[in-house]
Amino acid sequence: MTQRLSTRQPRVSTRNEFLRDYQLRVRALDVAVILLAIVTGLLLGWGYGGQFFSDDRPRQVFSAALLVVWPVALWQAQSTKATIIANGLGEYRRVIVATMWTGLIVMSLAYLTNTTYGRWFLFGVLITGLLLLLLERNLMRRWLHRRMAEGKPLHRVFLIAPPSPLAKLQDELAGSQGRFVTVGVLALDDGWSPRSAVDSAVASKADTVLFAPGGEIDPQATRTLGWAMEDTDLSLMVSASLVEVAGPRLSVEPVESMSFVRVDMPKFSGTAVVLKAVTDVVGSSILLILLGLPMLLIAFVIRRGSPGPALFKQERVGLDGRTFLCWKFRTMYVDADARRDELRAAHGDDGATFKMADDPRITRIGRFLRRFSLDELPQLINVWRGDMSLVGPRPHPRDDVERYDDLAVRRLRARPGMTGLWQVRGRSDLSWEESVRLDLYYVENWSLSMDFVILASTVSAVVGGRGAY
Structure with a gap:
């Protein structure tokens, strides 16, 4: 009798039970949500003339197939993987991909078995289920964040x-x-x-x-x-x-018995850049139409509040060092530029940009406009013209750019934006070094999904008014 020798130790469980319980809850809710979407489709009779639970065998078969394939696809897509839970958009992307695969698999089964099915029923259930799944994941994420704040770490x-x-x-x-x-x-x-x-x-x-x-x-x-x-x-x-490198730019690549972390270079051209430009033109056009009358009202109030024009234009430095005229609502007295060097010297500020929390050059109306970033609305014209983007680094005047060091110059690799990471992370409360760090992170790692997240976060940052002066 041969005795097997082993150096393995008894397995020690170090599993995070809170994380495991959360994953099980999400998976159970996924099945419940999918079942709800299927029942809704059956109740409304999508694709079957409003008939509910008829003797239509294909509909019953495809309902059962969806209930089996969809949860398996979510599991196969690792939509509850520990590294993506409550972290960025990865979880939502995997839910969307799993739903697409579910539709493809079910349609393939119908083709291979030569089964006729209600296309509107399938599409209706998939779309309804996807929306419900995304809502469920968002609500569970909110619940998870509350538990983490209470001392339950992932x-x-x-x-x-x-x-x-x-x-x-x-x-x-x-x-x-x-x-x-x-x-x-x-x-x-x-x-x-x-x-x-x-x-x-x-x-x-x-x-x-x-x-x-x-x-x-x-x-x-x-x-x-x-x-x-x-x-x-x-x-x-x-x-x-690897400092200041976003996850999507990192990938593990095996080479023989070793693995290397590959870092993709930043992308400054390609399809994503074209889509960003299209988004800028369409978005700025819609906003100019919606905000046209409020902008006229703001201009009228500025003219009534202090002598001078309603609009202020200044040469700013944009993409690749090209200059353009940046438009804003005037928030300062007309002699503001003449007093700038005097105030800079008085405060001993020799940095690349000059900001004061209680700047005496700002008018009473201008202070209100700055608090809620209303003074920047005319920059929608710059976005529409292609000088700026909705999201990007903040555009600076030429004399500020001349003070840039070699690191800050990389800000000019991206088109300047009306909002950016600096806007949602503190605005003028940030130090120059911190604002440069955030701008460079954006320049090196930007994506369309990041832009949409920043745009959504800008609303709460502007309403809060923190760091605006």
């Missing part, structure tokens, strides 16, 4: 890093709004052991190990750490020291 992290960046990494994790919480740390030194590190992670009840060795990552250290985690439910995250 990931309990054991952090392994050199002593110097430990504090910063902990701050980054603490700023994840409950998505990550640090439950233990290990400062790397010459005597650290992957096995003891994993034991410490298990003892701290972590479900994730974040390995941030700093500098060049030692492949053997990472491999050994992964081996030590084989008998646990721990997941491993490895910091590749």
